Amino acid sequence: MDHGKPKVFAAKRIPPEALAYLEQYCDVRSWDGDGPIPRERLLAALADAEGLLTSGDAIDDELLARAPKLRAVSTVSVGYNHFDLDAMRRRGVVGTHTPYVLDDTVADLVLALMLSAARRVTELDAYVKSGRWERGQPEAALFGTDVHHASLGIVGLGRIGERIAQRAVHGFGMKLYYHNRSRNPEAEERYGAQYVSMDELLGESDFVVLMTPLTPKTERFFRKEHFDRMKPSAFFINASRGRTVDENALVEALATGRIRGAGLDVYEVEPVDPSHPLLAMPNVVTLPHIGSATAQTRRDMALTAARNLVASLRGDEGAYVVKELRS
Ligand SMILES: NC(=O)C1=CN([C@@H]2O[C@H](COP(=O)(O)OP(=O)(O)OC[C@H]3O[C@@H](n4cnc5c(N)ncnc54)[C@H](OP(=O)(O)O)[C@@H]3O)[C@@H](O)[C@H]2O)C=CC1
Numbered sequence: 001m002d003h004g005k006p007k008v009f010a011a012k013r014i015p016p017e018a019l020a021y022l023e024q025y026c027d028v029r030s031w032d033g034d035g036p037i038p039r040e041r042l043l044a045a046l047a048d049a050e051g052l053l054t055s056g057d058a059i060d061d062e063l064l065a066r067a068p069k070l071r072a073v074s075t076v077s078v079g080y081n082h083f084d085l086d087a088m089r090r091r092g093v094v095g096t097h098t099p100y101v102l103d104d105t106v107a108d109l110v111l112a113l114m115l116s117a118a119r120r121v122t123e124l125d126a127y128v129k130s131g132r133w134e135r136g137q138p139e140a141a142l143f144g145t146d147v148h149h150a151s152l153g154i155v156g157l158g159r160i161g162e163r164i165a166q167r168a169v170h171g172f173g174m175k176l177y178y179h180n181r182s183r184n185p186e187a188e189e190r191y192g193a194q195y196v197s198m199d200e201l202l203g204e205s206d207f208v209v210l211m212t213p214l215t216p217k218t219e220r221f222f223r224k225e226h227f228d229r230m231k232p233s234a235f236f237i238n239a240s241r242g243r244t245v246d247e248n249a250l251v252e253a254l255a256t257g258r259i260r261g262a263g264l265d266v267y268e269v270e271p272v273d274p275s276h277p278l279l280a281m282p283n284v285v286t287l288p289h290i291g292s293a294t295a296q297t298r299r300d301m302a303l304t305a306a307r308n309l310v311a312s313l314r315g316d317e318g319a320y321v322v323k324e325l326r327s
């Protein structure tokens with residue numbers, strides 16, 4: 001232990017190279033229990049900490065009040081909806097995240113969800129493995145939907161959305177629509193993306209991909225009226241956050257055949273309840289929030305988060321401070 005170094009607490013296990021980097025500059029204590037750290041343990045650990053490395057812990061007023069020395073919070077994620085931005089601003093706590101390093105990995109997963117849902121990969125995998133594949137069955141029972149040359153509507157064409165666009169347009173020859181609050185001229189140029197209203201996007205797209213951050217503005221913003229405007233043959237893909245969608249409306253749209261299917265990496269409550277109706281639907285592909293979960297990308301994210309924390313505590317340039325907290 002070095003008394004000259006700032007005390008930081010790592011509330012999640014991080015790979016050795018990220019830990020080694022952090023230890024060069026900080027006096028590090030880490031949570032080494034299985035699963036997420038219990039809230040009370042986290043609050044106790046923060047009593048004298050100047051920095052916190054976390055992933056999903058709520059950084060709210062209660063936590064900040066119990067961490068009087070805290071100056072910087074670094075999340076090992078690009079999403080930072082667990083930050084209470086007002087409380088952090090009020091208390092002068094810097095918040096950083098890990099954009100860019102995970103874009104391609106998450107985009108790969110979104111394509112996997114689109115392909116799996118459209119070509120019924122998980123449903124037909126279960127069909128083969130359960131011994132139901134027999135000669136003489138009507139072929140059409142196994143038919144799916146083409147992804148190539150179909151139309152894709154991305155709601156939230158940002159860093160990850162652009163990597164999805166690149167794969168969809170250049171790899172699969174898809175036609176691309178998008179809707180953000182502001183236009184993305186580079187993406188229009190690179191991918192021939194057409195900026196359209198939500199109504200137009202929903203009416204034109206064979207695949208609707210939701211990729212916005214979760215903010216007070218996007219909380220449950222995709223709801224019944226949106227599913228009602230989609231093509232009945234279309235697929236809904238969500239890899240943003242579960243709470244951007246009214247999940248009951250999604251269940252209803254799927255159960256009534258308003259839409260053909262869905263591919264989901266995220267849920268309103270995670271881990272999703274095993275009795276959730278979405279899990280019983282063969283036309284829904286469900287994954288356990290693994291968008292960025294490859295060993296390499298998780299290593300890169302942890303290292304970025306460690307660098308962010310050190311830079312924030314030293315007052316150096318170069319940390320990925322979340323945009324709402326930049327000075
Ligand atoms: N499933 C997983 O494991 C992962 C999920 N994610 C999620 O993906 C999100 C997006 O990440 P990333 O691409 O890096 O973020 P970006 O900020 O680069 O992109 C987000 C896009 O959403 C648009 N947007 C924001 N608010 C709205 C709104 N109200 N209506 C329409 N569009 C909106 C923004 O454009 P504009 O500002 O012009 O509206 C922007 O283009 C993360 O915040 C996270 O929640 C990320 C990584 C992994």
Ligand SMILES: O=CC(=O)O
Pocket residue numbers: 076077078079080102291292
């Ligand atoms: O959901 C993951 C993230 O990085 O955000």
